[in-house]
Amino acid sequence: MVESIQKLGRTGIEFISALGRSGVFLLRAIMGLSFTRKGVGLLVKQFYQVGVLSLIIIIVSGMFIGMVLGLQGYSILVDYGSEQAVGQMVALTLVRELGPVVTALLFAGRAGSALTAEIGLMKATEQLSSLEMMGVDPMRHIIAPRFWAGFMSLPILAAIFSAVGIFGGMLVSVDWLGVYDGAFWSNMQSAVEFDADVVNGMIKAVVFGLVVTWIAVFQGYDLIPTSEGISNATTKTVVYSSLAILGLDFLLTAVMFGGL
Amino acid sequence: MSSYIEVENLSFSRGYRKIFNGLSLSIPRGKVTAIMGPSGIGKTTLLKLIGGQLRPEGGRVLVDGQDFQTLGRDELFKARAKMGMLFQSGALFSDLTVYENVAFPLRAHTKLPEDMIRDIVIMKLNAVGLRGARDMKPSELSGGMTRRVALARSIVLDPALIMYDEPFAGQDPIAMGVLVQLIRLLNDTLGLTSVLVSHDIAESLSICDHAIVIADGRVIGAGSPEELRRSDSALVKQFVNGLPDGPVPFHFPARDYKDDLLGVDDSDLLGLGGGRG
Numbered sequence: 001m002v003e004s005i006q007k008l009g010r011t012g013i014e015f016i017s018a019l020g021r022s023g024v025f026l027l028r029a030i031m032g033l034s035f036t037r038k039g040v041g042l043l044v045k046q047f048y049q050v051g052v053l054s055l056i057i058i059i060v061s062g063m064f065i066g067m068v069l070g071l072q073g074y075s076i077l078v079d080y081g082s083e084q085a086v087g088q089m090v091a092l093t094l095v096r097e098l099g100p101v102v103t104a105l106l107f108a109g110r111a112g113s114a115l116t117a118e119i120g121l122m123k124a125t126e127q128l129s130s131l132e133m134m135g136v137d138p139m140r141h142i143i144a145p146r147f148w149a150g151f152m153s154l155p156i157l158a159a160i161f162s163a164v165g166i167f168g169g170m171l172v173s174v175d176w177l178g179v180y181d182g183a184f185w186s187n188m189q190s191a192v193e194f195d196a197d198v199v200n201g202m203i204k205a206v207v208f209g210l211v212v213t214w215i216a217v218f219q220g221y222d223l224i225p226t227s228e229g230i231s232n233a234t235t236k237t238v239v240y241s242s243l244a245i246l247g248l249d250f251l252l253t254a255v256m257f258g259g260l
Numbered sequence: 261m262s263s264y265i266e267v268e269n270l271s272f273s274r275g276y277r278k279i280f281n282g283l284s285l286s287i288p289r290g291k292v293t294a295i296m297g298p299s300g301i302g303k304t305t306l307l308k309l310i311g312g313q314l315r316p317e318g319g320r321v322l323v324d325g326q327d328f329q330t331l332g333r334d335e336l337f338k339a340r341a342k343m344g345m346l347f348q349s350g351a352l353f354s355d356l357t358v359y360e361n362v363a364f365p366l367r368a369h370t371k372l373p374e375d376m377i378r379d380i381v382i383m384k385l386n387a388v389g390l391r392g393a394r395d396m397k398p399s400e401l402s403g404g405m406t407r408r409v410a411l412a413r414s415i416v417l418d419p420a421l422i423m424y425d426e427p428f429a430g431q432d433p434i435a436m437g438v439l440v441q442l443i444r445l446l447n448d449t450l451g452l453t454s455v456l457v458s459h460d461i462a463e464s465l466s467i468c469d470h471a472i473v474i475a476d477g478r479v480i481g482a483g484s485p486e487e488l489r490r491s492d493s494a495l496v497k498q499f500v501n502g503l504p505d506g507p508v509p510f511h512f513p514a515r516d517y518k519d520d521l522l523g524v525d526d527s528d529l530l531g532l533g534g535g536r537g
Contacts, residue, residue, distance in 0.1 A: 038367075130351035130410075133311050135341035136368045137333070 022218045025143075029217060032137070032144030042145040050111045050146065051153030055160070057110055058103060062094075062161040065102060066168025069093055073169070074177050083173070084183035088191035090169035091162075095192060095201045096257070099162035101249050104208035107154055108241035112216035115146055116237040119220025120230040128221075147217050154209030155202055162201070200256040207248060212241045264289040264324055264421060264453040265310060271318035272302070272309060279305055281477045282319070287470070292447050292454040294468035296461060297475050298499065303457035304348070306474075307423050310455070311345060312336050324420065341369050343421040344414030348429055350406035352398040352413070358385070359394040362413045369417060384412040388442060404435025408442070415446060422446070424456035428463050436460075440467050461500060465489075473499055 033039065073086040119142065122128050131138045166188070173179040192198065216237045223233035265287035272280045279302040287293045295303055308314045310321055312328030320327050323343070328336055352361050362381045366372060372380075385391045388408040398406060407427060414422055424443065428436050444467045447454045458464045465471060465485040473481040473488065473496050481488055481496035488500055498506035514520065 125354070126347045126349050126351035127353055129308075129313065130345070130347055132313055132337075133340055133343070133345040134365045134368065134413075135337045135339070136365075137337050141368075 018222070021222060022214070025218050025221065026214055028139045029143050029147040029214070032140040033148050034140055034144070039140070039145070042141065043149055046145045046149035047153060050115070050149045051157065054107060054111050054153070054157060057106055058157045058161050059164050061102065061106055062099075062164035063168040065098060065161075066090060066094065066165030066170075067172045069098075069165065070169035070172035070177075074173050074179065083177075083179050085187055086169070086173045086179055087166075087184035087188035090173070091166055091188045091192050092197060094162040094165040094169075095197050097201075097249070097253070099165065100158045100201055100204035100208055101245060103158040103161045103205065104154060104212055104245045105242055107150075107157060107209075108212045108216070108238055108245070111150060111153075112212050112237045112241050113234045115150065115213070115216040116220040116223075116234045117230060119143070119146070119217060120223045120225070120233050123221065123223065124225035124227075124230060143217050143221060147213050150213030150216065151206075151209045154212065155205040158201070158205035158208075196256075200252075203256070204249065204252050207252065208245050211244050211248065215241050215244065262289050263287060265455070266322040267306075267310075267319070268322070269319035270309065270316050270321065272305065272314065272316050274305075278477060280316075283474070283478055284319075285472050285479050285482065287453065287455055287472075289453050290447075290451060291469040292444065292456065292467055294464035294471045295455065295457045296459060296464055296471060296473050296499065299459060301474055302477070303459075303474065304425050307345065307425055307455070307457055310423065311340065311343065341365075341417060342419050343423065344417070344419040345423045346407065346410050346414050346425060346427055348426045350398070350403075350410040352401075352406060352410055354398050356398075357394065358390065358396050358398070358401070358409050361398070361409060362416055365413065365417050380416060381412075384416050385409075387415075387446070388412045389438070402435070404431055404438065407431070407435075407439060411439075411442060411446070415450065415452075418450065419452065421453045421455070424454065424458075426458055426460075427456055428458055428460040436463060443467055461502065465500075475499070 033043070069090045070086060073089040074083050077083045077085055077089070119128075122142065128138045128142065131141060170181075170184060174181045174184050219233040219237045219240075223229045263286040267283060267285045267287075270280050270283040271278075283306075285295075295306065297303055305314065309316055310323060312321075312331070315329060320329060323339075326339065328339060331339060352358075353364065356364065359381055362384055363377050366377050366380060370377075382391055382394070385394055388411050390405060390408055390412065393401065393405060393409070398409070401409065427439050427443065431439065440463050443454060443456065446452060456464060456468070465488070468485060471481075471483065471485055471488050472479055475495055480499075481491050481493055483491075488496060491497065491500070494506060497503070
């Protein structure tokens with residue numbers, strides 16, 4: 001009984017302590033971005049690693065999800081003679097919800113886990129310590145470029161995901177199932193509002209970008225430097241990020257579209 | 261003999277375990293000093309405290325008269341550019357070649373033109389005998405080569421102090437001989453102050469000018485290698501002669517062996533347990 005209370009207390013203290021450390025860590029990561037030639041070079045390199053290398057999975061997934069949406073939307077709407085509305089359904093679903101959410105989930109699995117493992121391995125092999133002893137701040141040299149690259153890549157990837165998804169929906173509903181293309185595009189144009197839908201979707205992607213990258217780099221930096229520690233931290237990145245994305249999506253949707 | 265590093269009344273704990281409790285020692289300028297002691301007594305921790313990577317709970321560490329704990333983050337990083345450290349694993353950047361690894365501190369701290377960086381890197385790699393390995397990746401190097409590249413990287417900025425963390429651990433006799441020679445040679449030719457922590461007694465005593473033995477969180481012996489070999493202290497004798505048991509016990513602290521075998525837990529011993537079965 002006493003042990004259980006002690007364990008609960010210890011877990012609570014560790015949680016609060018990790019929360020404090022991660023808050024300070026986030027501030028340092030935000031402030032650590034350097035606009036010198038070297039700093040921009042590091043950022044561009046990370047943009048490639050985190051953003052460009054995630055493009056394939058984003059494009060392929062966006063295409064298939066758009067195609068499925070087109071197919072499902074058509075099969076439901078055709079019963080009511082409203083198959084022309086499939087364009088607006090595909091676009092609104094992607095821009096408001098699936099674009100930011102699925103992109104963030106895929107990003108956490110592909111780039112987030114890679115960031116955690118990379119930083120964790122650098123910690124385990126004393127590369128972070130050696131940077132410190134060389135007088136180079138790892139927060140500026142390693143963490144900040146990765147954080148900013150992830151944070152800025154995700155909204156761009158979400159926009160690409162939605163665009164490719166709409167194209168996939170068009171391929172299925174117009175080219176395959178025979179929906180009139182003029183109705184497909186004009187319904188979409190009249191239903192999707194820039195401020196209410198596109199901007200809100202982008203705000204979601206920005207929030208998810210911040211949270212996923214924060215979790216990924218912090219888990220890598222804060223892990224216990226052993227093979228088991230790296231494995232645990234990588235798992236935590238994917239699990240915590242996925243839960244945070246889904247939880248925040250509900251909150252943001254309630255605020256943006258639910259009238260809260 | 262003036263000291264380069266002064267450790268005064270240092271206290272440090274990891275969790276509930278006290279690593280140092282009032283440790284004081286001094287490391288002379290321009291000499292090779294070996295800090296020795298059994299595994300797990302905090303030798304690497306001491307190097308991290310000297311380099312300002314860890315903060316002491318009490319006492320202070322002065323490096324060339326400067327207390328790193330009083331410095332801000334940016335000042336601390338600037339001050340560290342004057343010291344080099346050779347990590348046990350080498351800690352080379354795995355995505356860079358040998359050349360790029362050695363050039364890294366120069367690019368981070370200087371605005372030297374590329375041709376000058378090239379000359380310096382080649383000179384440092386030549387000093388450790390690895391000029392021919394400049395295009396190799398760390399994954400292609402042997403353990404001994406990795407440490408020599410790391411050594412070249414740690415001296416590339418011509419530091420005043422260099423710290424070696426277990427430089428001989430896991431090395432074959434040839435690599436160990438090369439490292440022993442390099443540590444001595446670099447110290448004498450570059451006029452450095454060298455600190456090496458190790459439990460390889462023979463190698464450490466063969467090259468150091470001054471040796472310090474630490475156990476139980478305090479200094480148990482200090483002096484020249486000869487003075488240590490002649491020491492009357494049972495602890496120093498046990499360590500220098502590599503005896504398996506003595507003042508430093510063979511067994512890690514544990515509860516009574518018989519109780520452990522019989523499965524009697526702590527609550528039973530205190531009369532709190534409700535029995536078994």
